Amino acid sequence: MTFKTDIEIAREARKLPIQEIGGRLGIPAQDLLPYGHDKAKVGQDFIRSLAGRPQGKLILVTAINPTPAGEGKTTTTVGLGDGLNRIGRKTAICIREASLGPCFGMKGGAAGGGYAQVVPMEDMNLHFTGDFHAITSAHNLLAAMIDNHIYWGNALEIDTRRITWRRVMDMNDRALRDVVVGLGGVPNGFTRQTGFDITVASEVMAVLCLAADLDDLRHRLGNIVIGYRRDRGPVTCRDIGADGAMTVLLKDAMQPNLVQTLEHTPAFVHGGPFANIAHGCNSVIATRTALALADFVVTEAGFGADLGAEKFFDIKCRKAGLAPAAAVVVATVRALKMNGGVARADLGRENVSAVAEGCVNLGRHITNVRAFGVPVVVAINHFASDTAAEIAAVKDYVAQVGAEAILCRHWAEGSAGIVELAERVAALAEAGTAAFAPLYPDDMPLFDKIETIARKIYHADGVIADAALRDQLRAWEAAGHGHLPVCMAKTQYSFSADPNLRGAPEGHSIPLRELRLSAGAGFVVAICGEIMSMPGLPRQPAAEAIMLNDLGQIEGLF
Structure with a gap:
C-alpha cells in the first residue's frame, strides 16, 4: 500500500478562512490579527476580556521515552482534538511552534502527521508568524x-x-x-x-x-x-x-497564534521551549485563552513523560494554577520493541516477547503520571506493521497495571480512527476524579527537589553532586530563589542519564553536572549528564532533501 507523505496531505488541505476558525471559539474577527488567510494572532485586549470565564477541561498528551522508531505524540494530540470535536465536545488544541534546527536536522517538524495535522504545515515548520x-x-x-x-x-x-x-x-x-x-x-x-x-x-x-x-x-x-x-x-x-x-x-510574539487542523479544529500554536534545558510546553497565555473558549483543551509536553509531563505538572501547572483533568500516554508497538532490545532494522518483524519486555517503560510512565493524581489512558499509535498479537500484548500489559490501552488509527483515518480514545478521555475528564498535586512543595530545599524527582520519577538511588554544586543551591536559597521549582535537563531517551539504558532501569544514579538559574522564567535548571543546548546537524541533515519543486512547492519537510 502506498501512503501519501505528510506534506502531500497538507498541500491538499481544504482550509477555512481563519476568521471562521476564530468564530467557532467566539473570537470576533476584529480581535484577530491575520497573517495571510490561514493564520492569525489573537489580540491582547480580547484575551484580557476573558478573565473570570469558566475554564474547560485540560487534557495532557505525553509519551514513553522517544526512540528512533517514533511515537507520534503531536500526531495523537491533533488526532485527539479532532476526535473530541467529532463526538460533540467543543475542543481546541495547544501545541508548541517548530524550531528550524530540528526541521533541517533530524527530528523534523512539529505539526503532526498523516491525517492528524495542523495546517499550514509548511508555514508552521518554517518562519510561521516570526x-x-x-x-x-x-x-x-x-x-x-x-x-x-x-x-x-x-x-x-x-x-x-x-x-x-x-x-x-x-x-x-x-x-x-x-x-x-x-x-x-x-x-x-x-x-x-x-x-x-x-x-x-x-x-x-x-x-x-x-x-x-x-x-x-x-x-x-x-x-x-x-x-x-x-x-x-x-x-x-x-x-x-x-x-x-x-x-x-x-509585543506581537506574546500574542498566541491561531491556526486549524485538517478537520478545522482550532489550534493555538505558541512558544517552543526545549524539553531538555527548559520546560517543554506551549505558552501559558495560549493555554489559558483556549481553556476560556473551549470545553476541552488538548495539549502536549515535550519528550517522554519523565521530562515533559513532570515539567508540565511541576512547573507550568504549578505556576499557572492549572489542573489537568486527564492524561494520555502515547506508545507504539515499534518503540516498545526497541525498548525490548530489538534493532531498528528488525522492527518490521513480529516479536511479541520484545513488546512485552519493552512495556515496562510504558508501565513506569503510567505509574509516574498517576503519582500527580491525574487519571491516565494509553494511546497505541498504530503502524501498518503492527500485528494483532503485538497489539494484544500491549493491551494485556496495560490492563495488568490497572489502565486501558486503546488502538488509534488517526494517522491514516483522521478523527474517525480515534473516536474510542476520545470517548474514553471525555469520560475520564468528566468523571471529575482528578486530584492533581505537584510532586513536591515550594518550600522544599532545592537539592531535595532534584533528588525527589530522581527517586520518584527516574527510580534512581540518588543524585551525585559535588560540594560546589550543593553550595551553589544553598547560595540561591539564601538569595531568595529557594521556592523555585527545578527543571531537570537530561537525556530524553532513558529514565537514567545514560541514553543507551532503555526500559525501566532502577538502582542507577543521576549525576548532577551543572546548575543554571533561570530567575526570569522562574526555575532552576539541573543539568544531569551530557546535554547540548546547541545541537549539531547529523551526517545527512534533512536540509539536504528540502527544496522547491518545478511548481514552486516545498518538498522534503516532514
Whole structure:
C-alpha cells in the first residue's frame, strides 16, 4: 500500500478562512490579527476580556521515552482534538511552534502527521508568524547591551569571566557552541569566551511561555540574571536597562497564534521551549485563552513523560494554577520493541516477547503520571506493521497495571480512527476524579527537589553532586530563589542519564553536572549528564532533501 507523505496531505488541505476558525471559539474577527488567510494572532485586549470565564477541561498528551522508531505524540494530540470535536465536545488544541534546527536536522517538524495535522504545515515548520525571530532578536539585544555596557566603562563592575548570558540562533550549528568575541582590537570591545545556544533553549523563550501578560513579561525579563559582579553579586537584565526594549520586540510574539487542523479544529500554536534545558510546553497565555473558549483543551509536553509531563505538572501547572483533568500516554508497538532490545532494522518483524519486555517503560510512565493524581489512558499509535498479537500484548500489559490501552488509527483515518480514545478521555475528564498535586512543595530545599524527582520519577538511588554544586543551591536559597521549582535537563531517551539504558532501569544514579538559574522564567535548571543546548546537524541533515519543486512547492519537510 502506498501512503501519501505528510506534506502531500497538507498541500491538499481544504482550509477555512481563519476568521471562521476564530468564530467557532467566539473570537470576533476584529480581535484577530491575520497573517495571510490561514493564520492569525489573537489580540491582547480580547484575551484580557476573558478573565473570570469558566475554564474547560485540560487534557495532557505525553509519551514513553522517544526512540528512533517514533511515537507520534503531536500526531495523537491533533488526532485527539479532532476526535473530541467529532463526538460533540467543543475542543481546541495547544501545541508548541517548530524550531528550524530540528526541521533541517533530524527530528523534523512539529505539526503532526498523516491525517492528524495542523495546517499550514509548511508555514508552521518554517518562519510561521516570526515569533522565534522576535525571541532571537530580544535575546541578542540583551547580549549586545551587556558587551556595550562593559565597553563604555562597566559601571556595574561586571566580572567578564562570570557572564552567563550567551547568544542564540534558531539553527543547529555545533561550530558556535564555544566562541570568542571582541577580537580585532580596542574598537571591538573586550575579548572574552562565550557561545551560542539554539533559540528554543533561550530563557527569553521560557519567559514568554510562562508570562501571564505583557506586564508580567517585562517583570520576568527584568529578573533575568546575566552574570555576576566582581563581588559575586548578581547582575540582572533590569540593571542593564534592556527589559523595556526587549518587551517591545516581543509585543506581537506574546500574542498566541491561531491556526486549524485538517478537520478545522482550532489550534493555538505558541512558544517552543526545549524539553531538555527548559520546560517543554506551549505558552501559558495560549493555554489559558483556549481553556476560556473551549470545553476541552488538548495539549502536549515535550519528550517522554519523565521530562515533559513532570515539567508540565511541576512547573507550568504549578505556576499557572492549572489542573489537568486527564492524561494520555502515547506508545507504539515499534518503540516498545526497541525498548525490548530489538534493532531498528528488525522492527518490521513480529516479536511479541520484545513488546512485552519493552512495556515496562510504558508501565513506569503510567505509574509516574498517576503519582500527580491525574487519571491516565494509553494511546497505541498504530503502524501498518503492527500485528494483532503485538497489539494484544500491549493491551494485556496495560490492563495488568490497572489502565486501558486503546488502538488509534488517526494517522491514516483522521478523527474517525480515534473516536474510542476520545470517548474514553471525555469520560475520564468528566468523571471529575482528578486530584492533581505537584510532586513536591515550594518550600522544599532545592537539592531535595532534584533528588525527589530522581527517586520518584527516574527510580534512581540518588543524585551525585559535588560540594560546589550543593553550595551553589544553598547560595540561591539564601538569595531568595529557594521556592523555585527545578527543571531537570537530561537525556530524553532513558529514565537514567545514560541514553543507551532503555526500559525501566532502577538502582542507577543521576549525576548532577551543572546548575543554571533561570530567575526570569522562574526555575532552576539541573543539568544531569551530557546535554547540548546547541545541537549539531547529523551526517545527512534533512536540509539536504528540502527544496522547491518545478511548481514552486516545498518538498522534503516532514
